[in-house]
Amino acid sequence: MPDPTFLEIKNLAIDFVTETATVEAVKGISLSIARGETLAIVGESGSGKSVTGLALTRLLPEPPAIYKSGEILLDGKNVLTMPPRELRTIRGNKIAYIFQEPSTSLNPVFTIRNQIAEAIKLHRTDVRDIDGEVIKYLDMVGIVDPEKRLHDYPHQLSGGMQQRVMIAMALSCRPELLVADEPTTALDVTIQKQIIDQLRELKQRVQMAIILITHNFGIIGGLADRVAVMFRGKIVEYGETHTVLANPQHPYTKALIQCIPQPGQKRHRLTTIDHAALEAAV
Amino acid sequence: MFSYLIRRLLYAIPILFGVMLITFLLFFVVQPPYARARAILGEKARPAQVQQWLHDHGYDKPTYLNTKPGQHLFDSLFVNQMKRLITFDFGVSDKTSLPIAKTFTDGVIPSLCLTLPAFVIGFIMAVTLSLYQVFIRYSALDRFGVFLCVALMSIPPMIYMFVGQRVLAMQLNYFPAYGFDLRGWQTAKFVLLPVTLMIVMYLGNDVRLYRTIFLEEITQDYVRTALAKGVPQSRVLFVHVLKNGMISLITLVVAHLPFLIMGSLLLENFFGIPGLGNALIHAIQTGDAAMTNALVYLGALFYLAGLMLTDICYAFADPRIRLS
Ligand SMILES: Nc1ncnc2c1ncn2[C@@H]1O[C@H](COP(=O)(O)OP(=O)(O)OP(=O)(O)O)[C@@H](O)[C@H]1O
Ligand SMILES: [Mg+2]
Numbered sequence: 173m174p175d176p177t178f179l180e181i182k183n184l185a186i187d188f189v190t191e192t193a194t195v196e197a198v199k200g201i202s203l204s205i206a207r208g209e210t211l212a213i214v215g216e217s218g219s220g221k222s223v224t225g226l227a228l229t230r231l232l233p234e235p236p237a238i239y240k241s242g243e244i245l246l247d248g249k250n251v252l253t254m255p256p257r258e259l260r261t262i263r264g265n266k267i268a269y270i271f272q273e274p275s276t277s278l279n280p281v282f283t284i285r286n287q288i289a290e291a292i293k294l295h296r297t298d299v300r301d302i303d304g305e306v307i308k309y310l311d312m313v314g315i316v317d318p319e320k321r322l323h324d325y326p327h328q329l330s331g332g333m334q335q336r337v338m339i340a341m342a343l344s345c346r347p348e349l350l351v352a353d354e355p356t357t358a359l360d361v362t363i364q365k366q367i368i369d370q371l372r373e374l375k376q377r378v379q380m381a382i383i384l385i386t387h388n389f390g391i392i393g394g395l396a397d398r399v400a401v402m403f404r405g406k407i408v409e410y411g412e413t414h415t416v417l418a419n420p421q422h423p424y425t426k427a428l429i430q431c432i433p434q435p436g437q438k439r440h441r442l443t444t445i446d447h448a449a450l451e452a453a454v
Numbered sequence: 455m456f457s458y459l460i461r462r463l464l465y466a467i468p469i470l471f472g473v474m475l476i477t478f479l480l481f482f483v484v485q486p487p488y489a490r491a492r493a494i495l496g497e498k499a500r501p502a503q504v505q506q507w508l509h510d511h512g513y514d515k516p517t518y519l520n521t522k523p524g525q526h527l528f529d530s531l532f533v534n535q536m537k538r539l540i541t542f543d544f545g546v547s548d549k550t551s552l553p554i555a556k557t558f559t560d561g562v563i564p565s566l567c568l569t570l571p572a573f574v575i576g577f578i579m580a581v582t583l584s585l586y587q588v589f590i591r592y593s594a595l596d597r598f599g600v601f602l603c604v605a606l607m608s609i610p611p612m613i614y615m616f617v618g619q620r621v622l623a624m625q626l627n628y629f630p631a632y633g634f635d636l637r638g639w640q641t642a643k644f645v646l647l648p649v650t651l652m653i654v655m656y657l658g659n660d661v662r663l664y665r666t667i668f669l670e671e672i673t674q675d676y677v678r679t680a681l682a683k684g685v686p687q688s689r690v691l692f693v694h695v696l697k698n699g700m701i702s703l704i705t706l707v708v709a710h711l712p713f714l715i716m717g718s719l720l721l722e723n724f725f726g727i728p729g730l731g732n733a734l735i736h737a738i739q740t741g742d743a744a745m746t747n748a749l750v751y752l753g754a755l756f757y758l759a760g761l762m763l764t765d766i767c768y769a770f771a772d773p774r775i776r777l778s
Binding site: 226229231235256260261262263264265268269271273276277278279280281282290291294295325327338341345 | 592674675676678679680681682683684685686687694697698701771772773774
């Protein structure tokens, strides 16, 4: 039986070095993902979630980013030592991304058809009917009348639709892993739910692992199999989602879980996180 | 789109009127026609001769309004001059009495022989070089490129022309030093040096500016998306970034296009190219007010055309913009 773990992060540390300062964004984290699994990375702003996600295909701008130590093993091969040509066969093809801001993540001057087609042409040279394939994926992510939308530019679509296009583009190369970096943060609450539901449905349909990056514990229930909690560049808690939710060990995790609004529960004050106390605990 | 253009054309009217007013003040009020006649005919000219000259050129009229009894109220210098400019009936030169329209049509081709190739080649070079610099951004070579641009910009145009003419043309004999000929390869031979100099004069400034524009583009989110899809760096730059950057570049560049017709004052004069730049310098030097006025007016017209062209190109390049 093949090893179900296909992506392994070992002791990864990343710095940002600028003329004025060095920021230790990620301080030696280890994670692993099995095929078809969904892992949530939860943490507050600036904790290093996006940096971790982008590092998986070495997408951080270098400089200022420096991969200080550790390795990222994809099917046993270290991504961080791959030549650019080989990296490009992973990006989009094995690991695909969707980002927080769909409105700026799509290229404003190309039609959505062209942007999805570009990905397909890069990685699936055998596809003949490119328009058909684009339509298939637009349809899959719940875009009505995809044929009519092909020649739209991103600004002609709503935020939720733009994010669906991003998902379609990510899926179109049939990646083994989808990294969704705060895919709903920029969207309306109602649209947020639709996108999360869409991801949940897609997860059933296509065999694909997902890394869901979020600062909101509220959206991961029912979607993530496991969860890693990040705080200041470190993983402070890592385990099965239901275990962590039911019985958080780390004070930071407890604080985050407290922040989830409970329906029916009336609260007069939003919980705030006491950083000084946490700092002492970490 | 159509109604937008009409509106823009209407906006241009007050601007053109302003230009006409200013040139009129400069050429007909600051130095009245009588003084000009004396300057051109010489101090010894008899009053009758001066009167005749003024009459021949239509300058024997009151300045703004004709209040003489029995005459048409608008038969004045100002109104007549405006009518001429609006109908492109520029009349004759004060100095040579040749039709101004002929000077213009004769000058356009030599001017374009200089400015058009310089513009096109210079633009392509600047875009390519700046994109390449962005490709190798912040490396030693990139920094050296920036240094070179600043150096190119810091040298005054006269130095380029002087070195070009003296050293490359006269001493080394690589090029003809002066003159122009409108016969096939002869033309190329004569404009090669001035075109090269014109490119070099603007290249530093353009490359530096375009580099800044493209560097700004490269930090945009869509670049990260393209890279995340596995698009190679070169394609990201020359397709994604270029097309977006072009939208900013168009505003800078297209506005100059119609103005190319007016040629280059310095280079044409220095290298003896009989274009419109040369004609303008010559007109100013000899106090040929009618010619100067006509050329300045045409320049303003082309400039306005450039601005309008910019808007149209903008709408074509950027799908988010609809002219209305
Ligand atoms: N390009 C960069 N240059 C310099 N520092 C950076 C850069 N990108 C990220 N950082 C730093 O790395 C740290 C981690 O950032 P990261 O974007 O991973 O946070 P995050 O957990 O994704 O937060 P958010 O919820 O706000 O997206 C931050 O301190 C940030 O300042
Ligand atoms: Mg982030």
